[in-house]
Amino acid sequence: MYLEKHALIENSFGVKSRCEFLAKTESIEEIMECLRFAKENNLKVNILGRGTNILICNNEIVGLIISINNNLSDxxxxxxxxxxxxxxxxxxxxxxxxxxxxxxxxxxxxxxxxxxxxxxxxxxxxxxxxxxxxxxxxxxxxxxxxxxxxxxxxxxxxxxxxxxxxxxxxxxxxxxxxxxxxxxxxxxxxxxxxxxETQPKERSAGCIFKNNQAGRIIDELGLKGTKVGDAEISEKHANFIVNKGKAMGSDMLKLIEIIKKKAKKEKNIDLELEISILK
Ligand SMILES: Cc1cc2nc3c(=O)[nH]c(=O)nc-3n(C[C@H](O)[C@H](O)[C@H](O)COP(=O)(O)OP(=O)(O)OC[C@H]3O[C@@H](n4cnc5c(N)ncnc54)[C@H](O)[C@@H]3O)c2cc1C
Missing domain, CATH: 3.30.465.10 (Uridine Diphospho-n-acetylenolpyruvylglucosamine Reductase; domain 3)
Structure with missing residues (x-):
């Protein structure tokens, strides 16, 4: 059965969450079937790859997550x-x-x-x-x-x-x-x-902001090393937030807000998120 109820998912930052339904589909037909199931049951659909560019903030994600990973790899x-x-x-x-x-x-x-x-x-x-x-x-x-x-x-x-x-x-x-x-x-x-040499070894979600100067900007704002809980703006690359232990998605979200506010206030720059938020 490719449809799992209350399945656990995890992103590359190391945050886990339960989702109402998780579909590990292996064919186009199975994906179509899942979409029909979502429509019949009025479920919101999220698409998930390997979770290396997403932020998870809720303990429970409602709706259906369709996982496109090793199951489709020809x-x-x-x-x-x-x-x-x-x-x-x-x-x-x-x-x-x-x-x-x-x-x-x-x-x-x-x-x-x-x-x-x-x-x-x-x-x-x-x-x-x-x-x-x-x-x-x-x-x-x-x-x-x-x-x-x-x-x-x-x-x-x-x-x-x-x-x-x-x-x-x-x-x-x-x-x-x-x-x-x-x-x-x-x-x-x-x-x-x-x-x-340039990217941190700790668990992360890759670059947080789209702006290709974001690392330099955050560094100039003096924010490297800033922590909320176990989430830290990387000392090695300021556009990465790393998990130093048991960081939660909400810790990462608070750091993102700190960065965005300071960039706007001190440099009048609007930083745009690269990572997707899984809701
Ligand atoms: C250590 C580290 C280094 C990284 N270095 C780089 C880098 O150098 N350059 C770079 O660009 N990125 C980098 N990334 C970010 C990330 O690996 C890439 O963006 C990657 O392509 C995201 O793929 P994913 O399968 O993990 O997507 P996910 O994180 O699972 O999803 C990201 C978004 O893509 C959507 N999505 C995923 N699969 C599909 C699909 N089949 N159909 C439709 N939508 C889909 C999701 O809905 C979500 O909105 C890095 C990440 C980490 C953790």
């Missing part, structure tokens, strides 16, 4: 086109590309989320983004399977025009470039080293 390659199901990990996808001498996904090495989450939030690093590689995306939109072509997709800094919790990303086609394996490997190793 891929195929034709020449320089790679088709990936949404549940494949970004890091895993970069390794598949390397094995097949395909370049373009080197930046994804070490990013802990899924391809689905990456397309939704236009994941990227080192000035590269997944959006530039996308040719088409297969989506379930209110019980209908549709294909969105490149011309109908929009990607900007850490966002796409995929409609939140309505359009479910199932599969994506990326156009990569044939390259020498050694060259790809060297780029991935370099990115891995830089991340090791």
């Amino acid at each position: 891929y195929s390659i034709q020449d320089n086109i790679i088709t990936l199901q949404a549940g494949i990990g970004l890091s895993e996808a970069s390794k598949i590309a390397l094995k097949n001498r395909l370049s373009g996904l080197e930046f994804a090495e070490g990013i802990p989320g899924t391809i689905g989450g990456a397309i939704f939030g236009n994941a990227g690093a080192f000035g590269e983004i997944i959006g530039t590689l996308v040719q088409k995306v297969k989506i379930i939109d209110i019980e209908k399977l549709i294909v969105k072509e490149k011309k109908n997709l929009q990607f900007s800094h850490r966002q796409s025009n995929i409609e939140k919790n309505r359009e479910i990303i199932i599969e994506v086609e990326l156009k990569l470039e044939k390259k020498n394996k050694k060259e790809i490997q060297e780029k991935m190793s370099l990115f891995r080293e830089i991340k090791k």
Whole structure:
């Protein structure tokens, strides 16, 4: 049975919550069935990947969570086109590309989320983004399977025009470039080293704010090391909030408010959240 009642979910920050219904679906048909179940029972639907870019604040999440993770993780390659199901990990996808001498996904090495989450939030690093590689995306939109072509997709800094919790990303086609394996490997190793030096090791939800200068801004505000409960603005990278022990989602939320208020007051900057809040 792929529908679980009162199931436990956890994000990468280490916060757990119970959800009314959790669906670990393995096919498009099962997702459709879940959507019909949600409609019949008037349930709110949330889509969850690996929970590496979400904030959980409630002990209980009402409605249905559809989990798109290892359950949808097939891929195929034709020449320089790679088709990936949404549940494949970004890091895993970069390794598949390397094995097949395909370049373009080197930046994804070490990013802990899924391809689905990456397309939704236009994941990227080192000035590269997944959006530039996308040719088409297969989506379930209110019980209908549709294909969105490149011309109908929009990607900007850490966002796409995929409609939140309505359009479910199932599969994506990326156009990569044939390259020498050694060259790809060297780029991935370099990115891995830089991340090791610049990102905190503790549990986190990745970058909190979209603004690509957010780390510098928060640092200049003197907020590095500020704590609420066990949640702390990382000393290593100020756009990360880390869990130093038993932090709760509400601790993280309070830190976010402190940062936003100070950025507005002292620099007149409105910081926009990158992480999604699971309600
Ligand atoms: C240590 C660490 C380092 C990170 N480094 C980077 C980085 O360098 N660059 C970067 O861009 N991000 C980074 N992230 C953030 C994160 O890993 C990515 O944004 C990732 O793509 C999110 O995927 P996910 O499966 O965890 O999504 P989730 O956190 O589960 O969900 C995020 C959002 O995407 C939506 N979503 C997820 N899957 C689907 C789907 N199949 N269909 C429709 N909507 C969906 C959810 O509803 C939610 O709104 C980092 C995170 C951590 C913890």
